[in-house]
Amino acid sequence: MVLSAGLVFGLGLSVPGWAADRVLQSETGPLRVTEVAHGLDTPWALAFLPDGRLLVTERPGRMRLVARDGSLSAPIAGVPPVHARGQGGLLDVALSPDFGTDRTIVFSFAEPTAGGARTAVARARLDLERLRLEDVKIIFAQNEDPSGSHHWGSRLVFDRAGNLFVTLGDRFHSRDRVQALDSHIGKVVRIRPDGSVPADNPFVQREGARPEVWSYGHRNVQGAALHPVTGELWAHEHGPQGGDELNRVLSGRNYGWPDITYGREYVIGTKIGEGTTRPDVEPPVTQWTPSIAPSGMSFYTGDVFPQWKGNLFVGALKFQLIARLVLDGDKVVHEERIELGHRVRDVREGPDGRLWLLDESGGRVLRIDPA
Template sequence: MSSSRRPLLAALLAAPAIAPGLARAQAPTSNPAEPERSERGPFRWRVLASGLENPWGGGFLPDGRLLLSERPGRARLMAPDGTLSAPLAGLPEVVAEGQGGLLDMQPAPDFATTAEVFFASATLVEGGVLTRLSRARLTPRGFEAVRPVLDATPAQPSGRLHYGGRLAFSPDGAHLFLTTGDRNNSRERAQKLNDLAGKVIRLTRQGEIPHDNPFAGRPGLRGEIFSYGHRNPQGIAFNPATGSLFLAEFGPRGGDELNLIRPGLNFGWPDVSYGREYSGRQIAGGRTSAPGITEPVRHWAPSVSPSGINFAPAHAQPLWRGALYIACLNTPGLLRLQMEGDAVVAEERLLWGRARMRQVLFAPDGGLLLLTDESRGRVLRLDAA
């Protein structure tokens, strides 16, 4: 680490989780009833933090604090005990309407030496609104050196839906993946390879196009594209058992999907779908498959509205291991998919109907955390009973 980096990082990591005058979480609240039951064993939940406005995503810093985004355009730090900082300064304006706003936010894998953070947002540019990927340095003063990395062009002048906006780093830290939505009003964009809507995008850690991306260097095509034909993917995670990349995305009325992502594959939207229009009409003449289209690993009808996903890491409490967890918005709750390699072998619904869940995270000590999508959003903590 350079000598110029050491004072900045030391100050950031030594800064108290909360300073006088900053907002504090409410006292944690446990569920008073008997422990919740699951197929793997009993667990308890409690409110670790509250008073967040539609928390959307985040990641853990080396000192154990959680960097959280709130959709209206704020970010905070949460200490392990649930104490929240005041909003951090320095973020740019976002378009916080419809499903837009400040979306996912992730510390870089080398945060300990660079203090760098990446985040996605719905951003107003000339010609309309689009999903933007940005980077910044997190300092004791807030976010500094904020600059855009990628705009999911072209911008769209209308429509407030389907931004995607979830981020994931590859296990080796060399690549960053961004999901983008089809923007709803122009759903055919998901099939266009000169358009970044409705895609999984893969960049290097430095924000450049990797030379081994499937469409890199091909005239007229966007080299950033890793896979396409996605509607509104808001969950992305790597399976630690296999290294495979998984994606969860919203269908329309039914047809939510869990997909196993490989480079260059077409996942079909809107040419095929297991869902229907909200009016009840068929999509694509009722086709659910077609030549050249990759089938989902799993699909749901009626909808579960899958948002953020995470695989239980090796340090997770034994109760949670061996599974993929999906935060669901409607019906609200937590979906647990037992995995054998990349195959789903069982499904269980936890805390079903309790609250709209936006993201699932695993704390450094192995507990499971849930972000609730509410105007007074909460961080829930689940532990083995």
């Protein structure tokens, strides 16, 4: 079922460590990978502005604009302090559905606290002329702030009603709180753009539960996107040693961690939890063992690659590739692995119908076109 794409290098001018264009042979034809920008420090997320520029986050705590010619702006002022340790720092960014009129963005980050740190989400108005954030306001923060620097989540996705999904991690050492509904640890939450709680969230009326919680039993969700037909949230999460999962993230459902998982403990390889299935746990659409370390995710709906219509693309950090998943309804019927040789942190379909990637290891923005 899994096929690895052979790697062929194209001719062209080069910058250190990267050919200007590289050609990859894929099952659907040759693909050209172009470096659009380089010089970023651990880029984590990108968003497309209406004027054709890109907004990119760097995990150490900077946000920059990438112009059409690939030049980088100075860091945008006004980003709050971040806990830039381990996997923490400045994380995802998304434009408000009304960005054209309100210039509002939301972004997630590891927020330092007196007790440790927590995943938080802020909204702000982006002043493109002065390169600064105005009216910065935190609209959500996890209600626990354990020590440690791992498993923050965190992807941001607006649903069709304008509500905001925020994916969260288990903070690595706090897996005992993942099944607890009075905690934000290991959850997907759903809030309004101002941070208030939608009345139809599944646990609004349950005593002792956090009303923001949409789903629970997650380990570390670093890829999320709305299904283009159903409007459902789909997301993938890191397993431990094996057991990375792709899920349909449905209202009120339990996704099992740490009781139900395909993964095993690091190093010693012992079993985690009680098995891989349970009647009250939503099974994954697919799972990856060995782990591919997924990050970033996008459904393809464009016309540039008609043969990709409806496919789902997932970036991989560990195996340094993008996985193309062919779907039949909510089932994965085929997977192709397109090897890049670089840690893919984010994957987005651009308004131009191309596929855009962030190469975390090389600090690059990449674009995939037909060759």
